[in-house]
Amino acid sequence: MNISLIKVREPSVSIPEVTPPLGIMYLAGYLRKYRPGKDAIKIFDLSVQQENYVIESLKDADIVGLSSTNRDGLYLSKVMKLIRKANPECTLVLGGPIVSSLINELFDHFDIDCAVAYEGERTFLEVVDKIDRGYMSFESIEGVIYKNGGERFTGRREPIENLDDELPFPAWDFVTESSLSEEYWKRKSFAFFRMEKRYMGLFTSRGCPYKCIYCHDMFTKRFRAHSAERVVAELEYLNTNFGYRDFEFYDDTFNFDKDRTRKICDLIIAKQLNINMYFPNGLRADRLEKDIVEKLAKAGTRVMCFAIETVSERLQKLLKRNLKFENINEMIQVAVDNGIHAEGFFMIGHPTETREEMLETINFAVKSPLHSAAVSIAIPQKGTELYSKYIGDNSPQNLGEGYYEYSSSISQLPPHEVRKLLAYTFRKFYLRPKRMLRIIRTFPLSFIFSRRFLVQIAKWLDVVIPRLRLSSFLVDK
Ligand code: B12
Ligand code: SF4
Secondary structure, eight states: OEEEEEEOOOSSSSOOOOOOOHHHHHHHHHHHHHSTTTOEEEEEETTTSOHHHHHHTTTTOSEEEEEOOGGGHHHHHHHHHHHHHHOTTSEEEEESHHHHHTTTTHHHHOOOSEEEOSSOHHHHHHHHHHHHTTOOOOTTSTTEEEEESEEEEOOOOOOOSOHHHHOOOOOTHHHHTSTHHHHHHTSOOSSSOOSSSOEEEEOOEEOOSOOOTTSOOTTOSSOEEOOHHHHHHHHHHHHHHHOOOEEEEOOSSTTSSHHHHHHHHHHHHHTTOOOEEEEEEEEOGGGOOHHHHHHHHHTTEEEEEEEEEOOOHHHHHHTTOOOOOTTHHHHHHHHHHTTOEEEEEEEEOOTTOOHHHHHHHHHHHHHSSOSEEEEEEOOOOTTSHHHHHHTOTTSOOOTTOOGGGOOOOOSSSOHHHHHHHHHHHHHHHHSOHHHHHHHHHHSOHHHHTSHHHHHHHHHHHHHHSGGGOHHHHTOOO
16 A cells, blocks of 8 residues: 655744654554555655645555644644645544544544554554555544544554564664655754764653653553663664664653663663763653663763653642652752753643742752753643643643643743743843853754754744744744
8 A cells, every 4th residue: 555654743833843753653664564565655744844745745645644743733634634635535544642632522623534542553554454455444443533423432452562572663764764864964853952963763662650640641651661672772773774873762751660771771881882862851850860870871871851840849749740859959960970961841830830839940940950941831731631620621622832822821820921931941040151151061062063053042032032933933944
């Protein structure tokens, strides 16, 4: 079958970061393993490719699979209309976080044939098999949302237990061996900076056992992980075959299993891989220990993000995050002492949060030895406990809402006041010569002279003067 997979992402939004589309690369790799020789697969990414080019390329597709988050929901419906017009015969399948979030209302928003909820590989394989055999009825496939009179969900499927055995490497070649790669290399990625232009993203574990009420549940509440050997095999493969040295890890809780983390580092060190590692999606500080941070540094870690979110114990409880604070400052200091750029992730605007609590978090960041701090506004996503409790399941999700468009308030401050505090944090945290010097010392020269550095500066300025939207001018299309 001719299968085209597209990451749908509106290019000119206030978030300039772009990452390789791992979700659809995993699907492509899986289809190749379990339907060898049967499909001609193509991958597109609307965050870096021209819309016209992508739509034109879909004319011969039998199946078009779209991947999206809630943030791109409005753009997604526009893209679907264009696809329907260009190729009315194709089957449109939707996947990605938006599906699990809007599981009961997908057909109200989108003109699709079916959708795949949660972990996608097994379900999509069965959907493709069915379509290939000429059937368009999906009720016997677990994990699918289809329409038959009303919208129906066939129920959540068991997740993949043994990731090593069942999942092949993601289909990296779609990026590494095509011109698409250049589009990623020239842009800012998820990590604050990177040493080299070329890099690849990895997702070495699925599922997170913590129960933070604002977070998705895409991959279940059980930590499932690739073995240390497999993770290092992925790194070695990319390093040896394509010469990549920079790797960003997007796992939800990469360091949940302390011994796995230690072993990954030991193997990298023993094999003398000479790579740079970045953890831009945050590590749980309470799953770190001094020796783990030291090993991570020795194995090549350049940027480590500490997902702290709030320092208010009341809110940690209310959010069911329950981060233990004892060793956070110590772990940050160990990272700093070992030459790692330490970034803190914080959120403000939590339910019932007071101005004082927000300032408490901001002051913690300012006084900490962190090099950088990313403070964002907590935006409730449908499908989470936060949304059910504080917005209400019957209220529509505001599709297309990022930090700057955030409009509803669940904290004790109105949205514009919360946004003002972002600018205040920026001034308090960054506009200090000592901090600036410390940050710059962690940057490689190649970053300071790159366009990605300009994008980072524009992103900072966007926090102070959001209406300028400077970073969106620097987004290439
Ligand atoms: C990397 C990342 C980013 C990057 C790149 C995002 C992008 N869209 O380009 C950056 C930093 C830019 C980013 C920004 C934001 N992100 Co983000 N991000 C991630 C992260 C950490 C990893 C994504 C990844 O590679 N996952 C690994 C792959 C394997 O998973 P996957 O893509 O979900 O794919 C699987 C299934 O979804 C499914 N599937 C996926 N696509 C398809 C397509 C088809 C056809 C089928 C059948 C199945 C299918 O099968 C795949 C394999 O099982 C996830 C967290 C996570 N655990 O995934 C958050 C996540 C996707 N982000 C999230 C959010 C909220 C945001 C922001 C809105 C935050 C903000 N700043 O305002 C922005 C929005 C940006 C945007 N326009 O999309 C939420 C999305 C929730 C939602 N329901 O929409 C997530 C889930 C995190 C969370 N804690 O809730 N993000
Ligand atoms: S926010 Fe992080 S720790 Fe909390 S549930 Fe989500 S992935 Fe797990």
